[in-house]
Amino acid sequence: MKKIFQPFLARIALFALLISGALHAQSPAQVRIIPGETKFVADGFGVVAAIALDEPSPFRVFTLDDPWRLVVDFPTLDWNGLTPDIVADTPALQALRFGQFTRDWSRLVFDLNQPLALSEVEFDTTTNSLHLRLSPVSASAFAAQAGAPAGVEWQVNTPLDIQGEAGLPIVAIDAGHGGVDPGAIRGYVLEKDLTLVVAQELRTALLATGRYRVAMIRETDTFVSLRDRVRLARAAGAHVLLSLHANTAERGRARGTSVYNLSDEASDAETAAIVEFENRADLLAGIDLDGEEDLIAEILVDMAQRETNLLSENLGAMLSDSLLAVLDSGAKSRHRWAGFRVLKAPDIPSVLLELGFMSTPGDLEDMQSETWRAALNAQIIATLDAWFVQMAETRALMRN
Numbered sequence: 028m029k030k031i032f033q034p035f036l037a038r039i040a041l042f043a044l045l046i047s048g049a050l051h052a053q054s055p056a057q058v059r060i061i062p063g064e065t066k067f068v069a070d071g072f073g074v075v076a077a078i079a080l081d082e083p084s085p086f087r088v089f090t091l092d093d094p095w096r097l098v099v100d101f102p103t104l105d106w107n108g109l110t111p112d113i114v115a116d117t118p119a120l121q122a123l124r125f126g127q128f129t130r131d132w133s134r135l136v137f138d139l140n141q142p143l144a145l146s147e148v149e150f151d152t153t154t155n156s157l158h159l160r161l162s163p164v165s166a167s168a169f170a171a172q173a174g175a176p177a178g179v180e181w182q183v184n185t186p187l188d189i190q191g192e193a194g195l196p197i198v199a200i201d202a203g204h205g206g207v208d209p210g211a212i213r214g215y216v217l218e219k220d221l222t223l224v225v226a227q228e229l230r231t232a233l234l235a236t237g238r239y240r241v242a243m244i245r246e247t248d249t250f251v252s253l254r255d256r257v258r259l260a261r262a263a264g265a266h267v268l269l270s271l272h273a274n275t276a277e278r279g280r281a282r283g284t285s286v287y288n289l290s291d292e293a294s295d296a297e298t299a300a301i302v303e304f305e306n307r308a309d310l311l312a313g314i315d316l317d318g319e320e321d322l323i324a325e326i327l328v329d330m331a332q333r334e335t336n337l338l339s340e341n342l343g344a345m346l347s348d349s350l351l352a353v354l355d356s357g358a359k360s361r362h363r364w365a366g367f368r369v370l371k372a373p374d375i376p377s378v379l380l381e382l383g384f385m386s387t388p389g390d391l392e393d394m395q396s397e398t399w400r401a402a403l404n405a406q407i408i409a410t411l412d413a414w415f416v417q418m419a420e421t422r423a424l425m426r427n
């Protein structure tokens with residue numbers, strides 16, 4: 028069987044599962060990508076691509092605008108051997124990310140240096156490869172064609188498992204990034220791996236106190252959109268949300284931790300760069316944010332959310348103070364403000380913690396040290412203990 032979708036059909040036909048029923052009839056073994064036969068070749072100002080698999084697979088492919096991206100999805104793939112530099116010789120393709128996207132789907136996201144439309148999409152079942160041709164178009168023509176096909180499910184995450192004894196306060200632990208979104212990268216160290224390790228250890232430490240329940244936003248190397256992180260924490264009835272991240276600095280040797288609260292404006296230029304990086308997670312993962320309103324300003328003026336904001340501020344200040352205890356001399360414990368999308372739950376006090384600078388050897392060493400992380404987690408827990416006492420008092424005052 029050989030199917031060719033002509034350009035005029037591309038937009039409506041691309042989402043079709045090529046082999047009907049294959050998604051559910053798959054054998055337990057994952058379909059494997061064959062890196063040696065996967066190729067991206069410049070073709071004039073366009074690109075010809077072949078993504079080779081070891082057996083036929085359903086797929087979907089589409090483009091997204093602002094910034095220009097190409098998204099290719101397959102049911103969960105084995106990526107072994109594939110590296111992002113496979114697009115290095117194709118100037119029109121600026122970067123490639125790939126990884127798990129939802130429970131059932133894997134994703135490749137290509138950043139495009141120029142507007143390129145899908146002019147040919149063909150799955151060749153004799154070679155088990157997906158052939159794509161990308162041709163230059165005007166920015167306006169690209170925008171007109173871009174968009175995820177109807178029916179693409181973005182929110183397929185199941186409700187969070189809540190661990191610990193019923194009745195205890197619930198701490199939602201949000202390990203930043205994951206799956207197709209690696210976060211910051213320093214050599215072989217990925218932010219998404221660091222944050223997951225810290226999250227898992229913090230969970231163990233919190234549960235060991237017998238004073239908290241824990242809801243993990245993610246427990247594996249999978250992608251969760253920023254909007255979904257907030258939604259999952261709210262659905263779990265979390266009393267507080269801690270979002271864990273690790274920084275990189277382009278210049279200098281900044282050291283230490285930073286605790287962030289929500290604000291409609293970044294408190295300084297460095298924070299503005301960080302919030303831009305963290306809020307790009309969904310864009311990098313090929314999420315279509317079209318139509319998603321920026322509600323931060325509204326959230327901040329809403330009376331119902333003032334209490335949440337005050338409690339978040341208290342937690343941010345307390346955490347920032349207490350983290351000084353785990354830092355070397357010369358390192359800073361910063362408390363700052365910006366419009367982080369993951370902090371937007373109107374009813375859950377939330378803070379985002381940047382554990383250190385992956386770009387600074389001392390910080391990176393700390394974050395990779397189990398001893399340092401144990402000390403960090405002890406400070407986080409001591410802060411939560413104190414904050415929950417203060418929260419009860421604050422709430423009582425505000426409601427009287």
Ligand SMILES: [Zn+2]
Nearest residue numbers: 203210272273
């Ligand atoms: Zn991050």
